[in-house]
Amino acid sequence: MQKTIIALTVLAGTMLLGTTARAQDAAANTYIGVKTCAGICHKSEKQGNQLGIWQKSGHSQAYITLTTPKANDIAKAKGLTAPAAESPECLQCHALRADAGVDIKEGVQCEMCHGAGSGYKTNPIMKDKVKSIAGGMKEYKDAAAIEQQCRSCHNEKSPTFKEFKFEERWAKIRHTVPKEP
Numbered sequence: 001m002q003k004t005i006i007a008l009t010v011l012a013g014t015m016l017l018g019t020t021a022r023a024q025d026a027a028a029n030t031y032i033g034v035k036t037c038a039g040i041c042h043k044s045e046k047q048g049n050q051l052g053i054w055q056k057s058g059h060s061q062a063y064i065t066l067t068t069p070k071a072n073d074i075a076k077a078k079g080l081t082a083p084a085a086e087s088p089e090c091l092q093c094h095a096l097r098a099d100a101g102v103d104i105k106e107g108v109q110c111e112m113c114h115g116a117g118s119g120y121k122t123n124p125i126m127k128d129k130v131k132s133i134a135g136g137m138k139e140y141k142d143a144a145a146i147e148q149q150c151r152s153c154h155n156e157k158s159p160t161f162k163e164f165k166f167e168e169r170w171a172k173i174r175h176t177v178p179k180e181p
């Protein structure tokens with residue numbers, strides 16, 4: 001009996017932690033979508049063309065991939081009854097959750113790595129890193145923190161997992177703002 005109570009308490013604690021982390025960004029900030037992130041600011045060459053780099057990357061195709069016959073075969077082989085593009089088991093790494101209020105077809109979009117944008121999207125905040133982070137933008141302290149974020153999806157739970165070499169993959173999608181000359 002005592003063991004059950006302890007186990008339940010631990011379980012409840014873990015669930016609570018999980019919801020708190022998500023509730024925080026959901027309550028404070030809402031998702032704004034790629035078009036808003038990139039509409040004015042993040043598409044010029046001078047700014048580093050984050051939009052273009054993302055569009056050419058696999059991340060912009062991640063939802064589309066789930067609509068292919070190959071994806072449905074994988075889903076079926078895993079015993080899922082719904083098509084891949086409707087299965088939470090697949091969507092969790094391939095798109096932002098459906099109730100986030102942005103087009104699910106955006107796949108792995110900006111805010112999945114940067115945090116819901118409503119609280120840091122304005123120019124005066126965005127220009128100031130400290131203010132942006134206070135406004136809900138996810139902070140990456142070092143390369144290890146970035147790699148950890150990548151590995152939250154690039155891991156063995158992915159049915160098509162390929163070895164993840166961080167440096168190589170990061171070089172493919174990196175979208176730095178060029179330094180002023």
Ligand code: HEC
Pocket residue numbers: 057058059061062063065092093094108112113146147149150151152153154166169170171172173
């Ligand atoms: C929210 C989940 C998620 C996160 C976080 C994530 N990825 Fe991905 N990534 C994917 C999915 C899903 C695909 C497959 C897209 C497709 O092919 O449809 C992918 C594909 C890629 C590709 C294209 C395949 C290739 O090797 O050319 C690269 C590169 C990549 N990711 C790098 C990264 C890096 C670097 C990070 C961390 C900065 C990262 N990803 C974080 C889900 C994620």
Ligand code: HEC
Pocket residue numbers: 065066070071072074075078080084087089090091092093094152153154155156157158159160161162163
């Ligand atoms: C833990 C995260 C995760 C989950 C869960 C996940 N995927 Fe993926 N998926 C990825 C990543 C990351 C890639 C990119 C693979 C790479 O480049 O290493 C990918 C790539 C793919 C690809 C393209 C790979 C290729 O070789 O063509 C298909 C198809 C796919 N996933 C289907 C699915 C289906 C179907 C499900 C649900 C049964 C699913 N995925 C669940 C993370 C995930």
Ligand code: HEC
Pocket residue numbers: 034037038042050051054059108109110111112113114139140146175176177178
């Ligand atoms: C797979 C994860 C991922 C996706 C998707 C993604 N980013 Fe990033 N982005 C990062 C990481 C990690 C950094 C580096 C953060 C750092 O060094 O503090 C970064 C850096 C940036 C920077 C700052 C660059 C600098 O030099 O200071 C901008 C601006 C940016 N991203 C915009 C975007 C926009 C706009 C999109 C969508 C079109 C996007 N990102 C999509 C992970 C991602």
